Amino acid sequence: MKYAFSFLAVIALILIAGLGSQIPGMHYLFGVAIPYLAIMLFVGGFVYRIIQWAKSPVPFSIPTTCGQAASLDFIKQDKLDCPTKTSEVVARMFLEVFLFRSLFRNTKSEIHDGPKLTYESSKWLWVFGLLFHYSFLVIVIRHMRLFIEPIPRWLTAIEGVDAMLQIGAPTLYLSSITLLIGLLFLFARRLMNRQVRYISLNNDYFPLVLIFAIAVTGILMRYFLRTDIDIINIKNLAMGLVTFSPVIGAKIGAIFYIHLFLVSILLAYFPFSKLMHMGGVFMSPTRNMANDSRAKRHINPWNDPNIKPHSYAGYEDEFREFMVEAGIPVEKELPAAKDEV
Amino acid sequence: MAVPKLEQLSKSVVQGPSLATGAVPTKEWMDVQAIFKPGNYAYPAKVEKVEYLNSQKDLNFPNAREWSPEDDDWKLPEGWQEIILKGLRERLDKFRSLKIFMDCCVRCGACADKCHFFLGTGDPKNMPVLRAELLRSVYRNEFTLGGKILGKMAGGREMTIGVLKEWFMYSYQCTECRRCSVFCPYGIDTAEVTMMLRELLHLVGVGINWILEPASNSNRTGNHMGLQPHTFKDNVDFLAEDIENLTGVKITPSFNRKGAEVLFITPSADVFADPGLYTAMGYLLLFEHIGLDYTWSTYASEGGNFGLFTNNELMKKLNGKMYAEAKRLGVKYIIGGECGHMWRVIHQYMDTMNGPADFLEVPKSPITGTTFNNAVSTKMVHISEFTADLIRNNKLKLDKSRNAHVKATFHDSCNPARAMGLLDEPRYILDHVVDWVEMPENTIREKTFCCGSGTGLNTDEIMELRMRAGLPRANAVKHVIDKHDVNTLSTVCAIDRATLTSLMNYWNPGCKVCGVTELVGNALVMDGENRQELDEGLRTLV
């Protein structure tokens, strides 16, 4: 029942923001202070975590080679999966970060009578993973309209595409729907795939539920609970925040404060959780290194030059007699036997 | 430890109540204890082996003692928790991979059914993600903000004796094959996690004999088998005699010879144990065929490196012999034989640990003139690279019909496949010497399945585990046996030659295991040969 805890936690957060923001004078706490604190924790925490990682060296060159290495000139190298040049590594990383290439390989194995093992291509996690992440990205970009002035054309264009179905008013965004679909799949998979269910922790359910709640409050605010949701007021607040002169003019509905509070929680939670995979994916040594360790010496800063092999001299001293007898060359001949003189 | 009958095990892997077959454990994994009973653990290291290693300069193998995993009391040193946690802290500071792999996992489960140990045993803790969680839970508890504040709620747990026992059980049910890391969206490599777990366990004197004994042998005698110089030479000479009996070609290999152009190093199992012997005969024939100026070494008589399965210091110390001997003998470069983990060490660690090898020359084939540009720094060439180049330049007289008795398939060994990218060189060689077919797509190349007994796990007392872990590989071989009448499983790994033989005898009786160079040796047409009718190639009894 680990997921139940996450629901309770998110419900508690919603209540805190919903009720708290209605107390006179608390607007500034929920609308200004907490968002500032959250973004500082996010940026500061993120940078801190990356630097903490960077403080440890990568002692060995350990790329996972997923294709033919560069070797003889008549053997065709798989440049993407076994890169040697920096440009090839960049290409491999690009596909990894932007298209989740490793996940694309996913298979599902089954054991049948016989025994007979089968491995079938299984791309669902890849499809819905991409759907979720890209929907989230589009939504984040879309929200920039509230934080900048004047609004550049590319932003309007992205929004136009997202709203191209022209359903309802305000117009329905595709990304809202696809984000929810992605989240529901990921959540259902955690509950229904027996392996994933067994390994899932609170740490896995909580961000899913939190993001789900963020999406739902956003949708409710845009389409259903519009009382006191005047976009101009909200943009004034957002613009004030990013120009360090925040003002809260007219009254803004509680749903807005709930939405903003949940986003703040997500930002603050981010650097201290598994969500740091966003930074980590760039730094994974099995993916971001070139497979050239025999052509170019990789340096390990803590390599201990004092560690020497058991010496040949020591070896010969122990076995010299046998070696001489077997006709194996030695560095030092046997001492002449006394009776031979 | 009797191994279950084939029918029993065949049923058990399909119907046995396990996470792989559909049963969901009722207890949370943190509440399930590791229980040791005969057959599910490898024997602890002998006191004298641990003491020997600990006595060596720069090595740390403390707490030598008699103990058994079945006992409640593992006789751990005073303050062992602090030793472990301090060791973990040090390793977090030394290996970025460890930090990232501890922090980035999202538990998506893509790795879960990629592990051969999980597929064969169905034990949830053999899912790579859960194997890593065994360490990650302790890491979170001690080193992360969330874990320190929320403890178990954030997936953390205390370092207890139960946790340590779990570490021992499951870090020795992982062969560091890296298959999971191919599928992980962040490239999390369980091999790195297993290595760290094993290093930490050695800090408190928990290790297995099947690794520490070969490692101490290798330190002292130069090879895992513990062959002393004269015995090593005798073994190779016997192989040369066998060749003379079979083909009429007289070969006189040299040992520790200064001034040779090339030093040749291969796993000692090749000169000692069936069926590696035939691969070694292949090397002898091949080098004789092209008139290579090379020498064997008795001091550096081991290609493999069981140090890789213990800790970094021992790996470095054992590996150091290769360059030391190459320097002493004054050779130009080194050729390495067929071996999996040996090549992981050479390809990804050797130059970093024991280089730069500036006393050697850039490897250049004296026969074809080809420069091995991929090895210009390490100066060590894989025998398959060397052979493929010879074939490409028509320097070998090959008669494929001499392998008419063989219908082969090819097993990619984990390390050459996923830690080196040596995939097509052996295939190129096979194309020219034998009739062969590939196994199914998801079981070869970077997706190859481990033999199930690598990283020092090919010991008899855990035979059932090995047969279970090897099932995915054996099953893929069975597929091509049924479909294409394959009778030989070829490979470029010495551990494979030993372990796959047991595996085939169990799951696919009748299927032989051989090295690729054995098949080359079979097919070579030697100058001045006086060859008998060899209907089983080099294995023919005369």
Added chain:
Amino acid sequence: MYNKGTIIPGLIIFVLFVTFPIWFNGFKAGTPPKPELPPGGEKKCVESVEYMRANHMQLLDEWRDNVLRDGNRSVVTVEGKDYRKGLQMACMQCHSNKEKFCDSCHTYAAVNPYCWDCHLSPKEAASKEETR
């Protein structure tokens, strides 16, 4: 710290992305729009100011459906005044300047209603009338 050469630029890019609104705006919040009140001095609307600010788009959407899809052209009567359901027929009778009323907020909030795919603003309507 190791690999500074790639990690520090990476972090800078990250921070630039996250702080995009700060440096894009250059600390200038700009002036919030002040939509022009009806030039004719009309004070009454079909709903309260607060309601209209938050919900006018939903009201218009409903009217559009009523009229075009359901053929319901009933008149809305508020405080004795009749309004015909329609952007041009009701709203723009008072709010006659599209640029100074509608667009001032819509541009600020990057809202692109598709009203004007079909409707004409009073100005456009007038110029069309002239060229006829």
